Amino acid sequence: MARNKFDIDEELESPFNIRHFRRALVYIKRQKKPMIIAFVLSALSAGIGLSAPLIMQHVVDVTIPAKDKTGLVGWSALIFATIVFSVILATIRSRIMTRVGQDIIFEIRHDLFKHLQKLPFQYYDDRPQGKILIRVVNYVNAVSDVLSNGIINFILEIMNLLFIAAFMFAVDARLSLIILGGLPIFLGIMLLIKTKQRRAWQAVSNKSSNLNAYMQESISGIRVTQIFTREERNEGLFTRLAANARQTWMKAMYLNFLVPFTVDNLTTIVTTALFFVGLLWMGPAEITFGVILAMSGYAARFWQPILNLSNLYNSFINAIAYLERIFETLDEPVTVTDVPDALELPTLQGRVTFDDVTFAYEPGHNILEHLSFDIKPGESVALVGPTGAGKTTVVNLISRFYNVTGGRILVDGQDIAEATLQSLRSQMGIMLQDSFIFSGTIMDNIRYGKLDATEEEVIAAAKTVRADDFIREFERGYMTEVNERGSKLSQGQRQLISFARTLLANPRILILDEATSSIDARTERLLQQGLNELLKGRTSFIIAHRLSTVKNCDRIMYISDKGVAESGSHDELLALRGRYHKLYSAQKMEA
Numbered sequence: 238m239a240r241n242k243f244d245i246d247e248e249l250e251s252p253f254n255i256r257h258f259r260r261a262l263v264y265i266k267r268q269k270k271p272m273i274i275a276f277v278l279s280a281l282s283a284g285i286g287l288s289a290p291l292i293m294q295h296v297v298d299v300t301i302p303a304k305d306k307t308g309l310v311g312w313s314a315l316i317f318a319t320i321v322f323s324v325i326l327a328t329i330r331s332r333i334m335t336r337v338g339q340d341i342i343f344e345i346r347h348d349l350f351k352h353l354q355k356l357p358f359q360y361y362d363d364r365p366q367g368k369i370l371i372r373v374v375n376y377v378n379a380v381s382d383v384l385s386n387g388i389i390n391f392i393l394e395i396m397n398l399l400f401i402a403a404f405m406f407a408v409d410a411r412l413s414l415i416i417l418g419g420l421p422i423f424l425g426i427m428l429l430i431k432t433k434q435r436r437a438w439q440a441v442s443n444k445s446s447n448l449n450a451y452m453q454e455s456i457s458g459i460r461v462t463q464i465f466t467r468e469e470r471n472e473g474l475f476t477r478l479a480a481n482a483r484q485t486w487m488k489a490m491y492l493n494f495l496v497p498f499t500v501d502n503l504t505t506i507v508t509t510a511l512f513f514v515g516l517l518w519m520g521p522a523e524i525t526f527g528v529i530l531a532m533s534g535y536a537a538r539f540w541q542p543i544l545n546l547s548n549l550y551n552s553f554i555n556a557i558a559y560l561e562r563i564f565e566t567l568d569e570p571v572t573v574t575d576v577p578d579a580l581e582l583p584t585l586q587g588r589v590t591f592d593d594v595t596f597a598y599e600p601g602h603n604i605l606e607h608l609s610f611d612i613k614p615g616e617s618v619a620l621v622g623p624t625g626a627g628k629t630t631v632v633n634l635i636s637r638f639y640n641v642t643g644g645r646i647l648v649d650g651q652d653i654a655e656a657t658l659q660s661l662r663s664q665m666g667i668m669l670q671d672s673f674i675f676s677g678t679i680m681d682n683i684r685y686g687k688l689d690a691t692e693e694e695v696i697a698a699a700k701t702v703r704a705d706d707f708i709r710e711f712e713r714g715y716m717t718e719v720n721e722r723g724s725k726l727s728q729g730q731r732q733l734i735s736f737a738r739t740l741l742a743n744p745r746i747l748i749l750d751e752a753t754s755s756i757d758a759r760t761e762r763l764l765q766q767g768l769n770e771l772l773k774g775r776t777s778f779i780i781a782h783r784l785s786t787v788k789n790c791d792r793i794m795y796i797s798d799k800g801v802a803e804s805g806s807h808d809e810l811l812a813l814r815g816r817y818h819k820l821y822s823a824q825k826m827e828a
């Protein structure tokens with residue numbers, strides 16, 4: 238399914254289904270107690286509010302004609318008291334519900350985050366980050382109000398409607414039928430627009446997700462954009478996506494507006510009819526002016542919950558579109574995970590064996606085929622070869638970031654598919670070209686490799702990889718704050734920090750994927766000693782395009798044509814006068 242682009246709408250794997258809403262009840266059930274309290278408070282507040290038209294009827298028909306001034310003051314005070322009391326109850330309820338809403342947001346986000354942490358690389362390869370983020374941030378926000386206040390209001394509005402109908406019929410059944418007369422027209426209109434509304438809200442969610450994905454991509458790639466002066470073209474793309482989002486939103490809102498518009502008009506028509514018929518029947522049919530006044534009050538109140546219910550219906554439709562995406566993420570299978578009864582790997586010696594390994598990212602497109610090799614503990618292995626040959630893929634498979642398509646990978650003779658990920662990955666040190674720097678201090682960043690490391694251990698690791706000198710040049714030294722993009726730090730400095738981090742973690746198997754490519758030749762010479770320390774006694778896989786970095790490795794494997802084309806020491810491969818020889822000679826010429 239195409240979804241890894243910002244301008245492709247996400248197709249839902251499971252279509253619109255009320256089941257999504259039922260599943261959301263899990264979160265609501267955890268908030269049962271405060272929601273019941275809020276419901277009771279709302280019911281009380283609404284009940285008190287409903288007595289107002291009855292009091293009005295009594296005042297108009299009895300108190301005023303009798304010129305009972307004391308009674309008038311008393312009734313007015315009572316109406317005032319009901320309003321104040323309703324407001325107090327409503328305030329308490331809204332406080333409770335704000336908390337419930339936030340708790341629901343927390344719970345859903347927590348579940349999403351926990352699951353996202355476990356999802357394999359493949360999931361992230363397939364989707365723009367913006368489309369993942371919008372689910373965790375915006376969609377969760379949007380559904381929480383519906384799941385908290387929405388549910389309570391839905392029950393309340395139904396009760397409200399029944400109460401109003403009961404009060405109305407108690408005052409005058411015939412006039413009540415006139416008020417109910419608008420109901421079939423309203424239901425007919427709702428039926429006509431229902432499906433259109435659902436589609437419109439799904440389109441809103443798709444288009445805003447696309448816009449979000451593009452914004453995220455643009456911000457991450459802002460440096461490249463500015464280097465290639467693509468600002469204007471990007472603005473064009475943004476304008477197109479924003480226009481799509483606006484258009485779908487307008488369409489959804491237009492359908493939404495149809496509802497209050499219909500209700501307003503029906504209320505007016507029904508109230509006019511009520512006055513007209515009421516005045517005609519006044520007198521002979523025992524209809525007093527007070528009765529007509531009370532009934533017109535109920536007419537307005539009767540249509541209000543209907544309007545609220547239809548607004549709630551819209552919110553539910555909208556929320557279900559979002560819930561579909563939230564649950565789709567939660568249901569995303571964790572394909573790289575521990576098998577039942579997975580083995581805890583003991584401290585590794587570091588033997589790595591590929592036994593007839595075949596691998597494809599996408600079915601039918603093998604990147605590696607029937608690959609077999611055996612690396613002894615402590616051996617240093619260089620992976621070289623043309624770009625796109627599969628070098629990174631080989632090392633990603635050793636850490637089990639992807640499952641092999643065929644064959645087995647063994648460490649110390651144990652199939653890694655049967656070992657726990659924790660015991661495998663905690664013994665591997667992986668360093669990439671783009672060393673990730675977390676926001677925090679340099680000390681925190683190095684300590685990421687071993688959370689309980691002392692300051693002395695952190696500094697010792699930094700010294701070994703020659704990072705200590707430049708760190709001390711910062712005003713705040715190891716306490717210097719750095720952030721995700723690693724600003725304040727050069728690319729080489731970021732890599733040195735990542736070297737220290739890995740050294741501190743003391744892994745048994747080390748993977749360096751182009752990890753020294755951004756370090757200049759002088760620094761690299763300096764680092765070489767530290768790197769030798771790092772490699773000592775560990776099995777290591779080094780991917781490097783600069784062959785000078787790898788010629789001292791115990792073994793060099795030339796990866797090409799979905800497997801190992803040549804394998805041996807630097808001297809052996811040169812003597813072979815094959816592809817490695819050609820590559821090495823070419824690089825020597827350049828230098």
Ligand SMILES: Nc1ncnc2c1ncn2[C@@H]1O[C@H](COP(=O)(O)OP(=O)(O)OP(=O)(O)O)[C@@H](O)[C@H]1O
Pocket residue numbers: 362598599604623624625626627628629630631
């Ligand atoms: N996540 C992915 N999904 C699909 N195909 C992928 C993915 N990652 C890599 N590939 C493809 O797999 C092949 C091997 O990629 P890999 O990154 O292992 O090559 P490499 O030898 O490390 O290249 P380089 O030297 O350029 O880093 C490439 O053709 C690449 O297009």
